Amino acid sequence: MSRLGAQRLAAKGKRVARAAVEVEQRDGSRAREIVRAQAAARIRAMLPPANQVHTSPSPPLPALLIINSKSGPKRDSLLRVRELVELLAGHGIAADVRVKLHKSQARREARAAARAGYPLVLAAGGDGTVAAVARGLVGTKTVLGVIPLGTYNNVATSLGIPTGATEACALIAAAPVRAIDVGEVYARGMKRPRVFLEVGAVGVAAPLTVASQGFEKGRWDAVTKHLPHAVEMSPAILGVRLDGQGSVHRAHSVLAVVANTPRAGAGLVVAPEAKLDDGLLDLRVYEEMPQSVLVTHFLAAKIGTAASDARIRYAHGRKIVIRSNQPLPVVVDTKVVGSTPARFRVRTGGLLVIVGNGDGLAHPAASALVSVVKEQAALVEDAGDAPEAGVPVISARSAGLERGRRTGSLALALATGAAVGLMPSLSRWFNRHRH
Numbered sequence: 001m002s003r004l005g006a007q008r009l010a011a012k013g014k015r016v017a018r019a020a021v022e023v024e025q026r027d028g029s030r031a032r033e034i035v036r037a038q039a040a041a042r043i044r045a046m047l048p049p050a051n052q053v054h055t056s057p058s059p060p061l062p063a064l065l066i067i068n069s070k071s072g073p074k075r076d077s078l079l080r081v082r083e084l085v086e087l088l089a090g091h092g093i094a095a096d097v098r099v100k101l102h103k104s105q106a107r108r109e110a111r112a113a114a115r116a117g118y119p120l121v122l123a124a125g126g127d128g129t130v131a132a133v134a135r136g137l138v139g140t141k142t143v144l145g146v147i148p149l150g151t152y153n154n155v156a157t158s159l160g161i162p163t164g165a166t167e168a169c170a171l172i173a174a175a176p177v178r179a180i181d182v183g184e185v186y187a188r189g190m191k192r193p194r195v196f197l198e199v200g201a202v203g204v205a206a207p208l209t210v211a212s213q214g215f216e217k218g219r220w221d222a223v224t225k226h227l228p229h230a231v232e233m234s235p236a237i238l239g240v241r242l243d244g245q246g247s248v249h250r251a252h253s254v255l256a257v258v259a260n261t262p263r264a265g266a267g268l269v270v271a272p273e274a275k276l277d278d279g280l281l282d283l284r285v286y287e288e289m290p291q292s293v294l295v296t297h298f299l300a301a302k303i304g305t306a307a308s309d310a311r312i313r314y315a316h317g318r319k320i321v322i323r324s325n326q327p328l329p330v331v332v333d334t335k336v337v338g339s340t341p342a343r344f345r346v347r348t349g350g351l352l353v354i355v356g357n358g359d360g361l362a363h364p365a366a367s368a369l370v371s372v373v374k375e376q377a378a379l380v381e382d383a384g385d386a387p388e389a390g391v392p393v394i395s396a397r398s399a400g401l402e403r404g405r406r407t408g409s410l411a412l413a414l415a416t417g418a419a420v421g422l423m424p425s426l427s428r429w430f431n432r433h434r435h
Contacts, residue, residue: 060094061120063145064113066133068100068125071149077125084124084147084165090380091173093120100125103132110136118142122172126150131197131333134351138182138195144353145172154263155197158276158360159353160370167377172354174373176365179349180276183260187330187338196332197351199264199271200344202322203255204233204291206329206336209265231291236324238285242317251287251313255294258283258320258344262360264333268301273314275362279348283320285313320344 065084071077081097088095100106106123110133113121123133124147137144147168148156159180162168185200186193201209207230233254240249240256257264259271259282274282286294289311300306320343327339356373357364 060089060092062118063088063093063095063120063122064098064109064118065095065122065124066098066100066106066109066129068106068129068149071125071129071151077149080124080149080165084169087166087169087380088122088172091169093169093173095122100129100132103128106132107136110134110142111140112136114140114142120145120172122147124149127152127154127156127198128334130155134182134197134353135195137352138347138350141352143175143177144351146353147172152263152265152267154261154265154267157267158261158263158358160356160358160361160364161354162356162373162377164377166380167374170373170376170380171356171365171370174369174376175354176356176369177352178277178355178361178363178365180351180353180355180361181260181279181281182347182350183258183281183332183344184347185258185330185332185337185342185344187342188327188340189338194332194335194337195347195350196260197276198259198261198333200258200330200332200342201255202238202258202324202330202340202342203236203253203328204230204294205255205257206331207233209331209334209336233291235288235290236326236328239323240283240285240315241321242283242315243319249285249313249315251285253285253287253289254291255286255289256283256322257286258322260346266302268298269304269306270301272359274360276360277349278362279346280316280318281320281344281346283313283315283317287311287313318346318348 065081065088067077067081067084069078078099081099085095085097098106098109100109106129110121110123114137120143121133121137122145123130126148127150129150130144130146134144146156146159146161147165148161148163149165150156153161153163156163162171183196183200184193185196207227235252235254238251238253238256240251241247242249257270259274261276262269262272262274264270271282271284286297289297289309297306297309321341322344323341329336330338330340330342355361355365357367357370
């Protein structure tokens with residue numbers, strides 16, 4: 001790297017650091033604002049009614065709540081609609097409800113809500129529901145809020161969303177908004193590209209995903225049809241090109257994973273270094289690792305005992321092209337979408353979402369704000385299932401949500417712009433020195 005290039009890289013690094021400090025300060029200021037509001041509410045509650053100052057309440061913030069009818073281990077999420085609506089109402093959010101019966105419906109409902117001017121769309125369900133709603137909101141100014149009701153909740157965990165509904169709703173009201181990345185893939189057999197939040201994969205992951213989904217939902221025909229394909233799939237020669245570079249990295253493999261989140265599948269930590277807001281996708285190619293070895297590796301990853309393995313090749317990039325000497329299936333999240341060749345790219349800052357302090361974020365919400373949210377949720381739980389009039393709650397019209405709507409992509413507000421400028425340079429330098 002030239003001296004001038006190093007100076008430019010250092011300058012970009014300083015800008016990223018300054019932007020990260022600004023994000024921390026803004027969230028910290030929001031936390032102090034919430035604490036002051038809670039303290040004022042407690043003081044007002046102690047005054048005699050004649051001495052209380054009456055103010056006009058702020059109009060509720062309109063939102064669309066899209067809830068999966070059968071999320072979670074007990075598949076009973078529909079029974080929680082009233083609870084969620086009341087929790088949100090206690091925070092000044094007026095939620096219209098739509099019941100998700102299939103993913104395409106959820107995507108259409110979310111897209112229609114964005115076009116109608118809803119500032120906030122909430123996905124209540126598991127990873128499938130969150131992904132479907134997110135696809136409808138990509139590229140819009142509408143903010144996504146997540147209420148985890150699924151079995152694994154990979155996206156919510158990566159974003160630091162609390163699993164408890166009370167805490168999740170309190171976090172939504174606090175509105176620490178970030179612009180996160182989404183992945184996009186175009187493979188042979190597809191009519192149009194498909195966006196994804198978690199991972200895309202080439203090879204044995206496709207039949208395994210379909211078989212595992214069939215096993216989970218009792219679709220035994222899918223298990224008997226696809227599991228043998230996973231066992232019998234022979235390795236192929238993969239050719240991987242990063243960010244349009246001239247060199248092609250080749251590997252003998254049955255599996256390559258392109259990750260946007262650390263977790264995928266049954267809560268597996270597939271790519272620990274993956275971040276949803278770094279402007280990059282993480283690539284992992286499992287070279288010379290047959291199916292039996294892969295099973296052992298992912299079982300160890302599930303229980304947190306997976307060791308480093310020299311056969312797993314790592315790289316990062318904004319654009320990743322994977323070819324093979326024989327057609328291999330391509331899967332994104334839980335859907336088989338086509339076959340190789342597959343072209344992956346990242347849509348930097350393509351989705352606005354309310355986040356917590358998750359390990360899948362380079363710029364998580366400030367710890368002070370997360371602590372206040374937990375305290376707020378505890379107050380609500382002490383008061384009962386939903387907030388009462390005397391319980392101070394976080395105002396839904398937070399500075400974070402309003403700023404998120406005004407700034408569109410939020411790339412500047414969330415330090416994404418500086419990070420995007422820095423990460424490709426680092427990625428190219430990293431790949432030149434690793435391979």
